[in-house]
Amino acid sequence: MSKIDRYSSRLVTVGLAVLLVLLAVGCTPEHNQSTFDATGPVARSQLNLFYWILWTAVFVFVVVGGILIYAAIRFRRKPGDPDPEQTHGNTPLEIGWTVAPALILAVVAVPTVTTIFYNANSPDPGSLTIDVVGHQWWWEFNYPHPDGSDSVVTAANELHIPVDEVININLDSKDVLHSFWIPKIAGKVDLVPNHPNQMWILAEEPGEYYGQCAEFCGVAHANMRFRVIAQSRPEFDAWLSTQAQDAVEPIDPLALRGKALFEGDARCWSCHTVAGSKRARGQQGPDLTHVASRAHLAAGIVENTQANLRKWLEDPDAVKPGNLMARDAEVYNDPVRELTGADVSALVAYLRGLD
Amino acid sequence: MTTLAIPLPKRPAHPTGVLAWLTTIDHKKIGILYGVTAFVLFITGGLEALYMRFQLAQPGQDFVSPEVFNQLFTMHATTMIFLGVMPLGAAFFNFVIPLQIGARDVAFPRLNAFSYWTFLAGAILLKLSWFLGGAPNAGWFGYAPITGSDFNPGHGIDYWAVSLQVLGIASLAAAFNFIVTIVNMRAPGMSLMRMPLFTWMTLVTSFLLVLAFPVITVALIELMFDRFFGMNFFSIGAGANPLLWQHLFWIFGHPEVYILILPAMGIVSEIIPTFSRKPLFGYPVVVLSGVIIGFMGWMVWSHHMFTVGLGPVANSVFALTTMAIAVPTGVKIFNWIGTMWNGSIDLRTPMLFAIGFVFLFIIGGLSGVMHSSAASDAQQQDTYFIVAHIHYVLFGGSIMAIAAGAYYWFPKMTGRLMDERMGKLNFWLVFMGMNISFFPMHFLGLDGMPRRIHSYDSAMGWDLWNLVSSAGAVVLAAGILVTIINMVRSAKQGEKAGADPWDGRTLEWSIPSPPPEYNFEQIPTVHGKDAFWMQKRQRVSTVPVAGASGDSHDIHLPQPSYWPLIASIGLLIGAYGLVYSATWTGIIVGAVGLATTVVSVYAWSFEPVNEPVEGAAGH
Known part of the structure; x- marks a missing residue:
């Protein structure tokens, strides 16, 4: 037996030990999108199921992998060994190792089916329903209007929900496939154009949760993120009623100039809506009526600060490569219409006032 | 005899040098061509992966742009599946199957050459896209509607769709060829249940190919009609449901997974008995579970959805069928261990890779069970957890088995053994590299990292495992480098192998290495499984078939031909024209290519297998 051979069997043992240690340190529930920190019944049911299968799998792995390595070491050929007995099989064994995995799988199959149905059927179909629409590469959230009318309140990229309530979500897309995923609250469901989907979620703790598009959707797929803000019912109601109002009219002269640009030469109006404005009724981009009330810009990419907003307006492609505003807006493509520094300042002043 | 009006170079009777390779219809040469080509393409796919791992080694890097990143992951997967693993499998089908069943060639030698050249044409076309305006960028799965002209105006998707069609022609031609070969050309006495396992799995794989490729062909034709002629199969504005594409793709795509893994299982089922000096444990059960896996592979496609x-x-039904497939897979693993049990195991490099395959496939199989559970999969789908899984089954599975097969049959192909010390180094580098690279991806996925993102924020906590994974990729690349060095060196100066270096059990080891052009001087007669082992140990006489003489000068092999090559070149030109079919130039180029292929196939049909030899008229 060569040295390398002896090393190799030792390496396997060490490798196995390393794997098990890794298993223990690999779960990092404190991370923003960790599935190990389930904070809602949907994610928890999925995590429990995962653990159930994981431990079954670890058991099978240790037994079968162990026997494999044992066999490889135990039955090594020594020089001069005669041919081993030419056994061709063993029927009871074959039946045994066909039935055993089938039984183990039954152990996994039963909770799988119950969890599938638990996740699919909303426990309270009558409670708050939010329409989520996926766009390249941002999220549109439509809430029922608090005044009870048929109109909707539109927000973008930050999903506010009341804590500890069942929320029903309708999922739709206007362009390509996307997938709606809040790892700590619920596993993903895809947004498929012309194929509306539903899901339900519930957040048990108030706070901010990370979400991200999980289905490849083009150049800025990595930057199609969002946040879920779970808050108490009164806070949520207050937020929704603010969002339901028309935009604040600017008073500051710089902001007024920004508004004029927004609704005029800069042509922001052709893609963005600002409720209350007669001109700004565009549907391609996020609704900006209350953009200043959001904590983040560009679908959860950067914090919504004056400096970041400025950077975003000056060169959106540098903040979020591939975004459609940089690609399509005339101000970023036609040198004649390019925004001056003063234009950007005016737009920033206007947008920062839309809270 | 019809003669063509066009003056043609004389048919190569006994070509030498490059011409011999261009016109060959010898399954062994074609097998080597497949192997070398696919290995080179496999390396290009590996480089595409390395670019991605460099980009992802640290958060927020700009090593490649998002556009290029999307092209990289699309090309990496398309390359590895269609230009790497499948043709590497085909290399073994070609080289090994006729030898294992005691035949002098495949059933349709010229069709076999055509398969290879058409595969090469498809590969060239796909890889050309990098240099002609950008590679495809919508993933190897090409989900509608992002493949539509609205979202994807360039030619990348056209190259992807058209080259997959070309590759499909190659795969279908090869699959039909191997079905007919295995069914009709087995040596006398080799009943189906005496066939070597690799031959069995090739047969099952060929049936899967024949049944699966038409589905993707239809899907791709619909996509091409949408893109070239403005039709509305996947047009959202016209009300199309994009799930149509997903169903078609995965009805092809899941059997495709078994197309990638069944040959690997076949290879391992040859190597483990040989290096354990025992017959395969539970042969009929292993055969049957392979067939069942092939059959059940059609009932699980929606687990991708x-x-x-x-x-x-629907989710519950597909979860249950998917779990059920773990049973025959498990049975195979138990029988491999059963073969090793009480055996006399020689841990040479092929066996190391084979055991590595079983070990890694257990991990990949078990993580597969985790996302066969649809509710658990809701957290795993489209994350790095799945990336980890597919690399455990496709790298840990298919590639490890292909490496095992390469070390195992290399001496038969070249007459020389690959270096054993370098082989061990090769195995351990690849084994460690692959685990370091792919195991942490499980953690990344469960930690919420989606697939196919070109970058990530350091606030997400994914830095460490991404760095580890990238480091593992470098180790893995070093391992592959050792493979290359070992192959090149051993082909020139490796130890002479002789006919039977491993104390083999099947017929390919009964003939010289490398085998003569006609393979078997006398067609052997088979008396049981492991025919050569029986012959060696029990001295069963191999009665030559009536009519076969021992004189190799009387063996008439089909002669080389230009037509398969020219037909494939026509396909390449035609397919290139099709990509630009919106322009007149494209239409003209396409027509020229198509005409070339039609003329070649016509000439080919009237070309006799052998030109009449003087003095041998009527033979």
């Missing part, structure tokens, strides 16, 4: 909203009933 657990999150698209098919409803709880």
